[in-house]
Amino acid sequence: MTTRIIFAGFGGQGVMLMGQILSLAGMLEGKHVTWMPSYGPEMRGGTANCTVVMSDEEVASPVTEKAEVVVAMNIPSLLKFQDDVIPNGFLFINQSVIDRDSNRTDINVIKVPCNEIADELGNLKVSNMAMLGAVVGGTDIVSTDNLFKALEKKLGSKASMIEINKQAVMKGYELAKASLVK
Amino acid sequence: MTTRIIFAGFGGQGVMLMGQILSLAGMLEGKHVTWMPSYGPEMRGGTANCTVVMSDEEVASPVTEKAEVVVAMNIPSLLKFQDDVIPNGFLFINQSVIDRDSNRTDINVIKVPCNEIADELGNLKVSNMAMLGAVVGGTDIVSTDNLFKALEKKLGSKASMIEINKQAVMKGYELAKASLVK
Amino acid sequence: MAMQIIQKKPESLTDKEFTYCPGCTHGITHRLVAEVLDELGIREKTVTVGPVGCSVFAYQFFNTDATVAAHGRAPAVATGIKRARPDLCVFTYQGDGDLAAIGTAEIMHAANRGEKITTIFINNAIYGMTGGQMAPTTLLGMKTTTTPYGRNSNNDGYPIHVSEIIKETKGVAYLARVKVNTPQDVQKAKKAIKKAFLAQLKGIGFGMVEVLSTCPTNWGLDPVAALKWLDEHMVPEYPLGVFVDKVGDEQ
Amino acid sequence: MAMQIIQKKPESLTDKEFTYCPGCTHGITHRLVAEVLDELGIREKTVTVGPVGCSVFAYQFFNTDATVAAHGRAPAVATGIKRARPDLCVFTYQGDGDLAAIGTAEIMHAANRGEKITTIFINNAIYGMTGGQMAPTTLLGMKTTTTPYGRNSNNDGYPIHVSEIIKETKGVAYLARVKVNTPQDVQKAKKAIKKAFLAQLKGIGFGMVEVLSTCPTNWGLDPVAALKWLDEHMVPEYPLGVFVDKVGDEQ
Amino acid sequence: MPKVKGMIEINQERCKGCGLCISVCPTKVIEFSDSFNSKGYHPAEAKAMDKCIACSFCYHICPDVCITVYREIESA
Amino acid sequence: MPKVKGMIEINQERCKGCGLCISVCPTKVIEFSDSFNSKGYHPAEAKAMDKCIACSFCYHICPDVCITVYREIESA
Amino acid sequence: MAERVLVKGTEAIGEAAVRAGCRLFFGYPITPQNELPEYMSKRMPEVGGSFLQTESEVATINMVYGAACTGRRVMTSTSSPGFSLMQEGVSYMAGAELPAVLVNVVRGGPGLGDIQPAQGDYWQATKGGGHGDYKLIVLAPSTLQEAVDLIGLAFDLADEYRNPVIVLADGVIGQIMEPVTFPEFRDPDTLPKHDSWALQGAVGREKHVVTSFDIDPVVLEKMNFELVDKFERIESKEKRWEEYKLDDADVVITSFGTIGRISKSVVEKAREEGIKVGLFRPITLWPFPYERLEEIVKGKKLVLDVEMNMGQMLEDVKLAVKDNAPIAFYKRMGGMVPTPEEILNALKMELGR
Amino acid sequence: MAERVLVKGTEAIGEAAVRAGCRLFFGYPITPQNELPEYMSKRMPEVGGSFLQTESEVATINMVYGAACTGRRVMTSTSSPGFSLMQEGVSYMAGAELPAVLVNVVRGGPGLGDIQPAQGDYWQATKGGGHGDYKLIVLAPSTLQEAVDLIGLAFDLADEYRNPVIVLADGVIGQIMEPVTFPEFRDPDTLPKHDSWALQGAVGREKHVVTSFDIDPVVLEKMNFELVDKFERIESKEKRWEEYKLDDADVVITSFGTIGRISKSVVEKAREEGIKVGLFRPITLWPFPYERLEEIVKGKKLVLDVEMNMGQMLEDVKLAVKDNAPIAFYKRMGGMVPTPEEILNALKMELGR
């Protein structure tokens, strides 16, 4: 099984980090993973995005046109990537910033109020972790255990920060689980 | 038949011009000709030299290691090129500058007091023409007619100069003829 | 009483939206150049030579014939065009990586030849396009992605003073350093740019304007703070001024 | 009474005969550099970086470890050596085609970085090695094989003033222009060269000496006349002087 | 002191919400819009147009050439 | 005025006959040799050595490092 | 046991170089390899090395030349246009027999092109983009782990043969993150010192000279012949490649680098559909493993060469295959990376299926 | 009837360019082609053209790029190291589809090499010394008359295909004097104006843009594919070669440029000794006449490739010959020019005679 996930948003939204932590979690899970950023002048003013490919086999192309999962953190990202989700795939929308709906009806759309979650926890910066939690909750692509290990590894020194990040992850996770049940 | 002639001397001795006039004469004679200079940093302080190849057929290599005729206008040129003359070939030595003999005994050596001839004619600059005359006199490689035509063509405008150059050629020519008879 | 337009987008710009980051003053200078082309009425005889840098898309923005030079070589490309067609007006638009690093030889010799071209030089103390590496004009102590510990003169050399250097070449007809971080400075900058074009049009020689410019993205500042940072940090290192003026005053 | 040697060929030269034309003052400057290496006792820790130009054979003449850089790139090569081995003394020896044309960017940035190397810059207003083409330093009106009608500023640009330009970079620790056409000047030149090496040895920064030099062959003059021509034509365009001196006086 | 009457037009689709115009307007005519444009920015909006004195500062500083400035004149 | 006594040695094989030393010698010690060296040049020759004042001018100007200069000293 | 870490390609290459004993890095920014100089600017001071951002790629390669003259391990990295600017210097280095590792993270070309992954610099790397007769050893990694391993090899080969070595990557290799295992740090004492020729100051010995020229063609020809000998030695000893499921294959895919890894998926997918496909992936692009490929293709139904260029390695494939099997070619260009599916389709087309 | 004149190679090339309508020359001195810029510095002002001695070859090629942008005929000339420095610019020109004629008077390499005649830049010229996928048309004259003729052709091909054309010569071609006949001066009105794309000021029309890039790989790939189409068109239409005494030949010598002419003497001398030798001399090195050579070599005893390099055209010869005939190779390097005698000896050795 191979899962391709596109994370997209503004530069400052921690999009790259989300992808990296997920990749690391995948690696800890014993999977083959690659992470690939979009690069270049697109970053200027436009969207920043990265692709994670996670697979039981060696990863062939780390570049992808279609994806099982798309995470849109802002409007331009939604507009750019929603069409790339495969039928029955997942689209995660950062509801706090995106005030509109997807045009897709053949996929699972999960809206996450990332900023609100982060706000509640008292630090706007963890809104990306809320989203990451939602992705894992929605797809079960890695275990929360490995996700937390990856998170600790990546955030490293700042132990104080780890707790709040984990909380954000769990909020997102549960929200996604709940929204799937519906 | 292919004849290769190396002209060698100091930068200022008109060595290149000698070769070019001979080539032109050869062309007028209906022969295939190429003229090739040595080039590069050798010119600095060392010898300047050029090679003329004259042939009934198309000229293959304009570069040559051995030559039917070598013309040495100064000592370094003599030292450098005397060994390149083929057996029974010709070595022309500018006696006015070269105060020594060739080490070769298997070739025709013709000594030409170029500067003295030129001096006599009242212009040191025509010493190269004296040598060129000697070469033609010694080898009959072109007719004096075509040599004169080439000379006129090359010297062009300075009609006044043509006469004295022709005289220098004839002096050298006769001297060479005479020295062959000996 | 009626409303009359007193300022609007110049004709010498296409409708294409700039690709610069929000608040990046590259855009201001683009507009100024276009206004000058409009005022001088030379759009139709102008060729834009864009650089490699954030302004690599300049060829899309100016409504003139245009090309993109290899990184740093805009002055050479402009020279080629100008020698082929001396009747055209040719200008280069270059960043500080483009002009002051890889393109050092080309700009120096275009200036020294008195090549009848105009150069707009955007000094933002950083490599914008490639993601915030040190430029030759980066200030001492400034952290960039290739000076993670701050620019250190011992290892990385000093901020280079392009205008002060170029003024020592004899072919320069107009040379000034300006900034574009206040409305007043913007208007002054335009005057300088106009003169740099007149240096070419009048056949006097090489004209160049060094424009102190912001890079909010790679300076890590919001656009308004970047304007202020320019005054506080760039100007002390790079004093404004007219270094050469053989054009004289416009009547 | 006995005879004591007071001047003789320095140790830092090999026995290899120079390949320069008769009377070419390249040779004088070679000797001066070698004398300075001798006096400073640094032959064994020096690396010579030769150029492409008539002095392409410098690597054979200096009795030091040596290499030949690509045309114009000696300052970059020297930088590479120096960064790898800061304990070594590295100098470049470059002509005006090498340094002031193709190598413009490399010398400017070595100077601006304050690279701890020394550069001997031979300004003979001509491309010697390749047969007398125009150099960036060729004087206006001067006939060369590529300015058959005389150098014309309108087409060919102006004589470039390398020292005046380089003095505007902040990494320079010592910079002077000298000439070597009289015994007195030769001795002065040596002092300058010594300081340019001390700038490196003391770790202050980049040291350079511009040496006005003759090219009898391509100037079409006999060697003695060339010495005079240098005074009459080169010096007025390129005034002698010390442009930067952070080395201070030697005790 | 006769007050000049001005007006501006902002091309909100082109605007990138950098706020430079807001920072230089001497009479605080301009503010960020609450809504997004299609690029996802909050564009500038002339919320107090009556205060505009047609000084063109906003035009001069706008890096994206979004602003057109008008001034009231005696009709010809 | 006590005259310093000097002496020079010219490496005639190395000499290229450029004449620079001749042109700068204040006491006209040096002239061209009549003979050629093996490079084909007329090398410089110290023909009036007794006039040499050990000023080293010839050494300084010689581009081919052909000259060694000696000066008479009190023997130690 | 060394730990697996998730790193970016550019950093993997940088760290691998540091562990191989490289303490000198010169570079000029260019996408898509900026993170490599950026990493080195941080890392070099930590390990007592030297990082310098140069004024241009022309300066870079000549600084590398200078540093290599001292016998120390030195590296640079660039992308396509930057590598073109280095050609004179590269030719000088090869002529002067200087060891160094040059990384080219290829992007779309020609000219300014774009900054996406491409393989259009194959000819430049393997046939000599510079003037004169020389060869660079060219290593093409297809995964980050391989990139890490090849960097170590690159330094060793450079030192052993006194020849520049190119590591030819692309934006995929440069930009992705993958788990890798790093080798141990090389003990500085085990690194070659090159005392017999390097420029280190002529203390108590004859001077050393490093140069790529001799004005006398007789001598230069001798130097050339010696280089040719060396190249033949390298050709006989250093060919490297990967064979993947070739034993029973009817079809051989040839590809390198990023396409090499993608082709493995093609092999799998094809086999799922009952088409017996195998992969021949040259790891050394020069020396190219002609003989082995020639052996392999005998009796095969088809050789499908796949590249992100107009058919550059294709010429080497043809030189190896000759008339021994039909050759087809599938290309993407301009920074487009083909998917396994489209390659498989191309393959099926060629097979008439 | 046009007159035969005895001229130097560099001047022959220069005058041929002037007659072809070239009025723009940019160049930087380098031996052995200095007489060409020198000639142009004199000649251009006479014909109302423009000569500029540039600050470097890097500047040169970018000036050529600029001049070519205006649609006017422009030329430069250099020798090996200088041509290496032009590689980035050449790639840009090919990418931007700019016509121009580039003369490379090849000298001994690699690196600084020497200044004697050589052929070591064959790969650089034919396989793309710069980055990315592009091809230059490469013409290799073997006599001065041919050089004169090929210069005219070079300008025409450059204009027709909007592609740079290299004239690959060497120190022999550059330095010799031979009799040549010059063509008439081209009427300026008959020269292509390139009004549809050239930069001339956007007077009453949409702006023109000349560039080698697009940031979007989808678009860049399209540009790439169009280039490939063009290259295929050139391959199908522009192959040129000379066949000499091949009809009854047992042995085929393949060689180009200077060696091509020398090989004719080999053919003669060999035939005097009863060995039936013929010559196949590619005139366009790219596109290389593979098909014709393949046809010719069938059933031959031997193909002897002779070059002044380590075997560069040899690869193209192999691509053409495949297993159809045994191939031998004879080389000189470093600026050494082989004599007909030594080539004949090599040939006899190969034949076991």
Ligand SMILES: Cc1ncc(C[n+]2csc(CCOP(=O)(O)OP(=O)(O)O)c2C)c(N)n1
């Ligand atoms: C030969 C070459 N080297 C490097 C690059 C990569 N590159 C693109 S833009 C740039 C620098 C941009 O900085 P600057 O010129 O200051 O312009 P800015 O983006 O700051 O406006 C570099 C190094 C390139 N395209 N070509």
Ligand SMILES: Cc1ncc(C[n+]2csc(CCOP(=O)(O)OP(=O)(O)O)c2C)c(N)n1
């Ligand atoms: C890349 C390159 N371009 C051109 C040349 C040819 N070349 C050799 S020396 C030289 C100029 C020499 O002039 P200069 O530097 O002034 O030294 P000089 O001979 O006058 O001492 C040139 C252009 C070269 N070797 N390499």
Ligand code: SF4
């Ligand atoms: S990166 Fe900097 S210079 Fe480039 S567009 Fe953004 S703000 Fe402007």
Ligand code: SF4
């Ligand atoms: S050509 Fe000029 S610079 Fe070169 S050695 Fe001769 S005189 Fe000296």
Ligand code: SF4
């Ligand atoms: S014209 Fe002046 S007053 Fe009016 S909005 Fe703009 S800045 Fe404000």
Ligand code: SF4
């Ligand atoms: S300055 Fe321009 S781009 Fe910035 S907010 Fe104002 S109108 Fe928008």
Ligand code: SF4
């Ligand atoms: S030392 Fe002085 S006096 Fe003696 S020969 Fe030399 S120049 Fe003449």
Ligand code: SF4
């Ligand atoms: S200066 Fe030196 S080379 Fe010249 S003539 Fe005197 S000794 Fe000879």
Ligand SMILES: [Mg+2]
């Ligand atoms: Mg910048």
Ligand SMILES: [Mg+2]
């Ligand atoms: Mg010079």
